[in-house]
Amino acid sequence: MSGFKVLNPEDFGLNPLTDIAGRWWLVGAGREGDYNVMTASWGHLGSLWGRKADTDHRWGLPSATIFIRPQRYTREFLDREDFFTLSILTPEYHRDLGYLGSHSGREGDKLSHTGLTPYFEDGMVGVQEAEYILKCRKLYAAPLNPDGFCDQEIKAWAYPDADFHILYVGEVVQLLGRVE
Numbered sequence: 001m002s003g004f005k006v007l008n009p010e011d012f013g014l015n016p017l018t019d020i021a022g023r024w025w026l027v028g029a030g031r032e033g034d035y036n037v038m039t040a041s042w043g044h045l046g047s048l049w050g051r052k053a054d055t056d057h058r059w060g061l062p063s064a065t066i067f068i069r070p071q072r073y074t075r076e077f078l079d080r081e082d083f084f085t086l087s088i089l090t091p092e093y094h095r096d097l098g099y100l101g102s103h104s105g106r107e108g109d110k111l112s113h114t115g116l117t118p119y120f121e122d123g124m125v126g127v128q129e130a131e132y133i134l135k136c137r138k139l140y141a142a143p144l145n146p147d148g149f150c151d152q153e154i155k156a157w158a159y160p161d162a163d164f165h166i167l168y169v170g171e172v173v174q175l176l177g178r179v180e
Contacts, residue, residue, distance in 0.1 A: 004176035016045040026087040028125040029077035035125040038074040039101030062172040067165035073105045087130035136170025
């Protein structure tokens with residue numbers, strides 16, 4: 001079984017402009033015995049809200065932004081917990097990610113129907129097979145504002161049922177990389 005090592009942000013080997021949509025990721029929230037994961041293909045990685053007193057973050061906090069539909073079961077865990085994870089897997093797990101994105105955890109343990117194994121550390125859940133796990137401390141949560149859409153075609157296409165995503169911003173507090 002593989003383990004993980006802590007990486008510096010400079011050692012993160014993915015391009016967020018292409019790899020999030022192309023490879024997807026698993027959002028995990030909860031703790032051992034009470035958690036859920038879901039597949040996401042939308043999100044952002046970067047920096048935001050630097051703190052003057054923290055010279056290590058002169059250019060902003062390393063951050064991840066995820067978007068979760070209000071009816072998703074994982075939302076309950078995200079709202080309850082202070083932390084969430086993003087597990088980024090290699091393309092060989094695309095079928096498993098497809099399953100996890102199309103089935104609800106309300107119906108039982110979704111991971112048991114895939115080739116993936118939960119990974120628990122520091123009261124958070126990720127996936128053992130991940131290439132990277134980003135541990136994130138929740139900083140902000142709010143629904144997308146329907147009045148904020150400048151492009152009405154996107155609003156009409158993405159939200160025909162007016163179930164606007166909840167936006168969650170998390171500080172990336174630790175970046176883990178897979179060790180073989």
